[in-house]
Amino acid sequence: MYSHGSESLIRQAREIQESELNKFYSRLIKLLQGKELGHETVDSLQRLQLCTYVGEMAAVDCESVWNLVFGRFPAELFNDHFLAHELLRFLRLNLESLQLRVPQYTHSFPNLLKLLAWDSPALVDDFVDLLPSLVTTGTAVELLHTLLDLPCLSATLVLQLRSVCLPIADPGGRGLLSLDAFRNPSFRGLFLFLLRTEAGSGDTIDRLSTLHELLAEAADWPRVVQCAQTVPVLLHIFFNTVITVADEKLLAHLILVMLERSSLLLNIPKYCREIHRVFSCHLLRLCKLHPSLVVDQSHELLEFAGATANVYSKEEIYTHVVWVLGEYLSVSCDSRCSVSLITSCFEALEAVLFEITSSAPAPGAVCAAPRVITTLMSALAKLASRSHDLIPR
Structure with missing residues (x-):
């Protein structure tokens, strides 16, 4: 030892x-x-x-x-x-x-992750070893949010140092908007939350979308991009660990976090796609281990699957949400699954399928991916087979 x-x-x-x-x-x-x-x-x-x-x-x-x-x-x-x-x-x-x-130790992860946010390539191996020890039932939700906010933390650390080194007024007029925001008292609370030294002050920031807008110009900073590349690796380790310590109540909460955060990420296109891919992988895994989670979170899953915009902006995770609804929304998986719940899911998915296939897309618009369409049709067929009233439809 x-x-x-x-x-x-x-x-x-x-x-x-x-x-x-x-x-x-x-x-x-x-x-x-x-x-x-x-x-x-x-x-x-x-x-x-x-x-x-x-x-x-x-x-x-x-x-x-x-x-x-x-x-x-x-x-x-x-x-x-x-x-x-x-x-x-x-x-x-x-x-x-x-x-x-x-x-x-376990409550210090917001502070320790500053080391990784600043120098991700050199320190990622250390955190691959350390991260499982930081995952507990008490820290899991906040730790997940913190990992997703890691690129924002990287940008904030850069701004913190620049705020000390650079004059408040740049004579050349080439100041960073994000640096002005960092110095603005109105937004100070957002950055101070990212710079907190210990866990326990909240899961994440209420005005997260505002923070992402303030840090939009940081999305192509090399240090931020490198940091974003390490997050999917750490998320896999996080989910592989959390299933060994969490009960179903905590896992249900994590599913809600995945659905919520799928649209609340710093706008780095490749980063967003990779996070959606990780979420999709572990959503399937969690639901396979605990099928009752689909009934527990049926309202939120249906709300996500019923939003047509998600077909185009979150294809990966949307496809997998539809699949778990079709696969596990069944009385054989959970006795609480009622006919009315199956019917409401069928109608929500049917409406989305009709909307994305009933008319040609506008010029320049993106068509729905064939995989999304086939997954919706498959889920509808599975749901219809569980209700006599739905079979004719």
Whole structure:
């Protein structure tokens, strides 16, 4: 469980008196609170494993140390590549111990993800290893939103640094609109939420669409684009982990998040398509594992499937929502599935199919994909077979 160097420190710790432990913590806290965090910080990280052990042996205040490590380090050192690497290395080496003994760890993900948002290519492997340990029943919903907001966080970190370095008034008139928004008190709350240091202040931002409009020009910034490329990878890991810890109530909530967030993403076309593909994959998986989820969330699923606009803007996820409705909206999957529910679903899907096939599209308009049409027809046939009143239709 411990690294070789930590085991040596722990052996020494058994012989340390409580007064010496207090001195050690005092020195460590003083170092972590220093105005400039240099490479001495790395040495303190290497000694931090001692904290998780000695805190059990003596009445020593570990909390203040961990608050600095998970609070100040990521917030102030997100753009220091060397120290970011050392912090993540420390977390990986001592992951099991941190999960057991340091409650701040799992709630620090909004802060820790700043490291990834700033330097995604270099740190994605670290977060592939760390992410499963951050997924709990208490953090899952907020963590999912945070992962989807990661490109916005990347852009906000860039703006935070530029706000310090650039003058408020650019004589050349070439200022960034997003930077003006970052400095505008009216929008300050949106950016402060992204820059929060710990979980628990809310799932996501109420005015998320407004934030995306403010950050529209950041959609092609290289750092933001690179960050967006890592999100689908992390989402697969998230969903693969959450099904091992979540109950059906939490999984139902996650389905609602997927439906809602499918239209609330930073407008990077390839990013949106990849997120829809990930959502589609795991929607099918969740419903296959727990078919009753389709009845639980039938209202929201029907509302999504009944919106014709989704046929064109969210083809991937729309197709899969229609498929799960046709496949699992059945009394054989859930005894709560009534004839009236099947009928209302049939009528909603029938109306969409009629609308997209009854007339030729306007010049320049996109036609509905053949896969969507065939999936709708297949779902209607399945639903009709479960009701005598629908068979003639």
